[in-house]
Amino acid sequence: MPTFGSFALLLALVLCAYNFIAGAIALRQMAVGHGAQHAPERLAETARRAGIASFIAVTAAAFALVWCSFTNDFSVAYILHHSNRALPGAYKFSALWSGQEGSLLLWAWLLAAYGFVLRLRHKVDVKLTAYASTILAGIQVFFVLLLNFAAPPFALVQGAAPADGFGLNPLLQYPEMVIHPPMLYLGYVGFSVPFAFALGALMMRYPGEKWIHITRRWTMVTWLFLTCGIFLGAHWAYSVLGWGGYWGWDPVENASLMPWLTGTAFLHSVMMQEKRGMMKTWNVWLIFTTFLLTMLGTDLTRSGLVSSVHAFAQSSIGDWFHAFMFLVLAVCLYTYFRQRDHLQVEHHLESLVSRESSFLFNNLVLLAACFTILWGTLFPIISEYVQGSKVTVGAPFYNRVALPIGLFLLFLTGIGPVLAWRSTSFKSIRRNFILPTIVGVVTAVALMLLGIHPWQDQGTFYSLVAFSLAAMVTTAIFSEFLRGARVIQRHTGKNIVASMLQLTHRNTRRYGGYIVHLGVVIIVIGIAGGAFNQSKEQEMGYHDTMTLGPYRLVCQSYTQDSNANYDSEYALLDVYKGNQFIGRMAPERRFYHASEQTSTMVANHSTLERDLYVVYEGRSQETDKPIIKVFINPLVAWIWIGVMVIVFGTLVALTPNLEAAMVARRGHSPGVIAADSKASHAAGGGQG
Amino acid sequence: MTLAACAALLIGIFAYVFYVPRAAEEQHQKTRLEFLRERKDVVYENLRDLNFEYSAGKYLEEEYLAQRALMENEAAEILAEMEILETMNNTNSPIV
Incomplete structure (x- = not known):
């Protein structure tokens, strides 16, 4: 079986390389108009099929490693070091990702799986998918190269195979460890897809924003996996490490949080590009950065660049990662500078008080949080480089910066949905904010009367602010639901609950998003309890x-x-x-x-x-x-409940928007009819 | 056994990758008209959202009317350009 696994990995390398090279040649030929009439298309088709086949090859390799684990094949060095005969079955399976080589194989397998789905669904936009598939193949080549030459999972032990293995790290022998790493990796790896689409769209100067529409579900699913992965990790740390907490600002924890922050920023700002054709450069760089941060996260977990309780494998593959990240950054920069005129915005920010500006602030705050965490995480490396000794930044640094940033983000979560697109007048703000503000203030006063005195210490102060903001944001969210439901109720005569359900069904993305915000509020309440x-x-x-x-x-x-x-x-x-x-x-x-x-x-x-x-x-x-x-x-x-609410909200947001589809089938809405008539008039004038 | 499995995997994959039907999926560059159709859908969706948010009381009437006029103008410009392009396409298309 080890021979079969090694062969499958070699075959995967050949297939990924073929997909990358043949795909690039075909795209080049089509771009410059060379080649016989259908030759580039046929070449591109073989490249796509090679990409699909690479999934089969990597799956065969992953199967071979799991087989070795279940059959106690201790002639394979990886199995010897990460399993033993008495290990329960579930952990024998999870041995696949408990060490360096296995986890890289998992990365490669998940990447191949995402690529498999993307390549099967190529008809959504054949040319754009061909670009994305070729870029994805380039990423696959890197990981399969690592597996073949730098960290081979099927390397054999010298001499006779020992009778038993050295066992799995005890910290990993916990039920959540069977699902936490795959979840996290699904999140990390998944960002390769929107990255590939964004880079591909920029390379081919793709007109319009349809690439965002194509990748919207990919991005949300990926974000959901990363969210689940992070919180499963937090729950695991809480249950296993025994220090009483769930988040210690450990470098590897930080590494997973950074792409989550930029990914969250991307999910928000991309709406501005879809709706208003704004922030195109910003969005492209957000997704580039998110992808690079997922690479950095994998590098930190696996290369031993920084010491961490979560870093279960240490080796010299860091150089490979650094070279790859440098190459990716160079490609992104080159493509951006070559094609930046394609990213001209269609509209500019019209007012500082609008939905757009709230998204912009949200993005800036998320990026500030990400930069702070990146600085703190890499500080030991930077300090060692500058002054020769490692200086580690501890939890107090992160808490001092992250708490105010987090609270400001919570505040924006509350006000963003209430603001209107383009601009909001002071009168309108007063009308929409009065209730949430009153609820927030009343909550603060009530909590102070109950004995939470903000002057006691900093922790109590932040808790009081968090509880008050949580009340304010919850009120804002419920008012949004209620306001929308009342409109539905007026038109349909349904009761308020049925109207709310219809409202959510009508715009799943928006109201699913509000449910996600509610989940965030619940998590913040849980975190505030820590004081x-x-x-x-x-x-x-x-x-x-x-x-x-x-x-x-x-x-x-x-x-x-x-x-x-x-x-x-x-x-x-x-x-x-x-x-x-x-x-x-x-x-x-x-x-x-x-x-x-x-x-x-x-x-x-x-x-x-x-x-x-x-x-x-x-x-x-x-x-x-x-x-x-x-x-x-x-x-x-409350933290774990909040995560469940986030999962539910994201699933709602992923559900197709039935009402929009019905409206699209009907063709026109009242506002649209007016536009149509005006358009006919304009068209007539133009021709005349 | 291992050799047979490797050979089966290799042959199967080789056949799948290179046995491509003659008429492979055509890749075409998106036209301006297709782009405008997408833009039109977006502007229509924005208009629907605006109407709904106005009904929900998020906009004051003067804000709503101003926003609506802006969006309708945008939609009108898109539709006008689409109509011109469609007329040109129909004129240039061969008679079947």
Whole structure:
């Protein structure tokens, strides 16, 4: 099977290279009008088919590696280092992406899969897709080259194969780790598609904005995967690392957040290009930057450029990545400077108070956040280069900058939808903002009366602002739904809920977007709860008690267990709230035999109000009693609920817009009829 | 066995890639008329949005009328150019 896998990878390289070279030649011939009548088209078709076939070849290679893992083929060095006989089946499967070579194979496979779908759907615009397919093939060549020469997943061990493997990193032996990396990679890789379309459209001077329409769903799906990947990673960190938090501003966490920020900016600003033909250069560079940041993220995770708890593989492939990123940047710059006259805008910003300006501010703030995080992430490298010693930037730096930026973004989330396109008058602003503002102020006053005093400390101040803004934005979102639903209600006589549903169906993208905003608000509420975290650490023997906040924990016993994969120590703790028994918690610490490493299994009692988060820290050397650390983390559950709302909102936004399709079939709307008659008049005048 | 699997993969892929039907999908450059049709759809959609947002109370009447006039002018210009191009196309097209 390793031979078959290696052969499949070599075949994939040949196919991707053929797709790239033949595709480029065909496009060149068509551009300059060379070649026999149908020869370039036939050549382009073989290139497209080679791209499709590359998916089959990379799938064969991925299948071969998974097969090696399931059959315990320890003659393959990768399997030897990332699996063992006692490893449960799901983790044997996830071994595919738990190391350098496997994760690159996953990257290549996902890229080939995206390319497969893109090439199958080429009829949507044959020429533009041919450009995108060729660019995508260029990216594929890079990854398959890496797999064939720099990080081969089917390399064999020297001498006889060992009887058992070294096992999977214990931190990866957690259910979320089976889906978190593929989700994140689906997000990273997916941005290659809008990137390829954007670059292709610029290269061929594609008239109009249809490329955005074609890539809209790709971008949203990709963004959704990246969002899920990031939050699954946060949930994994919360459940496994045992430090009581979910986000530590780790370089690898930052690496996933940066393309998410620029991707979010792109999703917003691209609407201005679609609707008003504005910000064309900005959008092109946003997607170029997003793609480059996904490359940087992969580089950081896999090359060991910066140290991180999430970086599971370290090697010398960094040079390959740096060369590739440099090449991509050079191609982007060259294409941009050659074709920049094609990016002339059709309209300019008419007012600083308009939907367009709110998108612009939103973009600037997202980019400021991205630049801050990039600076902090790369600071150890920059400082080492400048002064010879690594200076690491910690969470306080990021929090100091990110919190105000995040709150300002939340504010924009509230005001953006309420503003009208082109320009909004002061009278109109007053009319639309009065209710959300009142709700925001009332919330702030109510919270202060309830004991959240902003003068206590900075954390409390930010929390109060976050809760107030959350109330304001929620009101703005619901007013938008209500206002639209009332219009529907007036015309159809339906009740308000049915009208809201019809409203959402009528413009899924806009109202799905509002649901996503609501999800963001819920997440912010969850994050703001962090200002009120409490923790306590204590040795707990039989029937010892610990009290924290409203909870009382009583240690019933502590013991050990063992299975083929790991030994474990855990404590059994009865939890009471007042005199009411809540349940029994069993925080655990495991020692994995194959890898000889330990990991923590946190016990968490989660409610909407707060999480009771219990960690088994080990045994005291003096007393042999377990050391238990307990955290009370208010509102954390809101974060995960917010993510679910975001997923739901994005799915709504991805749903076809039925009402628009009906209107399109009918042909005209009242406003359009007026335009038509005016147009006929203008046309007549022109001819006369 | 491995050799057979490699050979099957190679032959299958080779046949798929190079056995191309004679009439491959034609790639044509988008015309100005196609571009204008897309623009027209966008402007119509913007008009629909404007009407709806006005009904929802987001615009004051004078703002709405001004915006609507601007968009209708834009649509009129697009339609006028489309009509000219369509007339030219019809004149130049061969008689079947």
